[in-house]
Amino acid sequence: MTVATTTAQLKAEHIKPKIGSRILNSKEELLSGELAAQLREELEARGILVFPKINFDDAEQIAFTKTLGEYAPEGPDGGPSKITLDVKENPASAEYLKGSLYWHIDGTRNEVPILASLLSCKVPSPKGTGNTGFSNTYAAYDALSDEDKAYYDDLRVLHGPWASLFYYEPEPSLAKLKIMQGIGEKVLPLVWKHASGRKSLVLGCTCHHVQGVDHLESARIIHGLREWATGSEFTYSHEWSVGDLVIWDNTGTMHRAEAYDPNCGRMMHRTKLEGEEPWAVE
Template sequence: MTEAGLKTRDIKPNIASEVLNSKEELLTGRYSAEIRDLLEQRGVIVFPGIAFTDEEQVAFTRTLGSTARERTGEEVFTVSLDPEKSTGVEYLKGAFYWHFDGVIQAKPILASLLSAKVLPPSGGDTEFCNTYAAYDALSDEDKQRFADLRVIHSNWAPLLYHTPEPSQEQLDLFASFGEIELPLVWTHKSGRKSLVLGCTATQVVGMDRKDSTLLLNRLREWATSEPFHYSHKWSAGDMVMWDNTGTLHRATPYPLNSGREMHRTKLEGEEPIAA
């Protein structure tokens, strides 16, 4: 823990730290640069029991950069499988599988901030993995092998995880969200590198389909394995912030009618995915 200023505690060696300052201190914005640096280095920041209101969460998010609005214009998005609370129920079913947000966007969002409002009686944790650390730990041979590989990412792919025999209407809707070819290894403007993986990754360009599937599966298992993995067990009032450009995340199963409700804000993306 630092002596003064931003008060932090590392949770695991390769991923996740807690920030222990009060909400009053955090809302001043005086620690914004330190928080952004910590986010890039650690991937996940936990603010235990901070209990931000929606207005405070938006204000805090704005101290860190430009907020990213949802398609319908709001800055706070309700993450819930209750159709009376959220407009994105079908799409949110893909949240149970490893992914990062905004894969199709020209500049994927920099970070998400998620606050726990209503928790289920069981399950509903959020898992993260650090794809910077996972890349760094690869062998030199693998780094050389993967340097120029490119992968097709499709926003319709997660639909087939939870609805393997969709209606044509469902598939048409998800296919309309688009697909994109991306490098397997993202070279960030900082010079650091991370793996670009997740349930949207469907095919390594130019590779036999079976070999492609085996490679993507192997890398997902590597990146989400214990050294790079953190699972957050929520308490009401917790807020967790993660670097969307250098982590994957997913929710663990929970009763779908439990009323689980989380409120999310986001930071606008600042760089495209580049080789």
């Protein structure tokens, strides 16, 4: 007897020309794993994928994450982590997550940054607040002039989570600064030359200074490139509805939570994919 086999086809529509795709496949198709290779390809090409009102529960979100690569457990029970600024719901991390309100890439102090994060909306903030913004730093690099690429390609930047502290608390106590500095820091290339041959900018609020240039030029480079990469051409702001899921490529995008009232109940559940490529540190 011959058994008929079917292969699901990805149903995707572009959100903006240089960033984002909306995925319209059913929950069953996504959980089957048949779309994994196509989703991975679309994610690298587009930076972020949006699954409108897919309504994964925690177990389904974990199962879906595992179809795409190696699952990176976060919580003590291996389940999704709660992402909220509400200290009642997230007493251990709410303070640290204040840095998430500014453009950043996750894992800048790690040898191998995570490949991607998957965020699902359980409780949105009031309309007009609490969006998540994304910046395609592959596309931002590609759009630079050849002259600028030649200048930036070999520069290196010191990153540390402690540098982000001054974005939300300009006058921290010495004790808090020492705690943040204890998390660690790392020198990274300003331009990540990926194994695929593509290049992306490594930016964000963890940047402290560019090595080998004076402090004025360093500040102009860091903040000027951030301004460039977060222009409307390269960015997308997602307004959350209950049940939405968004995946972003952490190796070629920046992201940030947009301001919201920490007491409004906004709640996201996050899963991650283990990294597959170390920083291109020479």
